[in-house]
Amino acid sequence: MNYPELKKKYIQVFDHVSNHRIKETxxxxxxxxxxxxxxxxxTNLDSHKETYRNILKYSxxxxxxxxKEKVYKRLMRNILELADDxxxxxxxSQQLL
Numbered sequence: 001m002n003y004p005e006l007k008k009k010y011i012q013v014f015d016h017v018s019n020h021r022i023k024e025t026x027x028x029x030x031x032x033x034x035x036x037x038x039x040x041x042x043t044n045l046d047s048h049k050e051t052y053r054n055i056l057k058y059s060x061x062x063x064x065x066x067x068k069e070k071v072y073k074r075l076m077r078n079i080l081e082l083a084d085d086x087x088x089x090x091x092x093s094q095q096l097l
Contacts, residue, residue: 001035003096006087013083017076022052025079032086037093041086048082051075 009028016025026049033042055072091097 001090001094001096003091006032006035006090006096010083010087014080017079026052029079029083029086032083032090035094036086036089038085038089041082041089044082044085048075048079 009032012028013025013032016022016028026045029045033045036042051071052075055068055075059068
């Protein structure tokens with residue numbers, strides 16, 4: 001991966017999050033995390049996916065959770081922080097800059 005490709009995918013993550021397209025966000029992050037040397041980032045991504053599945057589960061199957069909006073916003077913030085960590089890991093491990 002070169003820096004322009006990384007930058008393009010990184011921007012895609014932000015676009016997807018701002019448009020509430022979470023499935024596409026996870027797809028883009030999946031492709032990026034495969035380039036990382038730090039496997040903990042993949043574990044963090046899986047944790048965020050599980051949180052999102054739980055949000056959907058509670059939204060459609062169970063009673064409405066009054067904390068849902070807070071959890072969703074925290075998840076979006078955590079996803080963006082993870083995207084930063086992934087970008088930094090790829091830049092450092094592949095010496096892109």
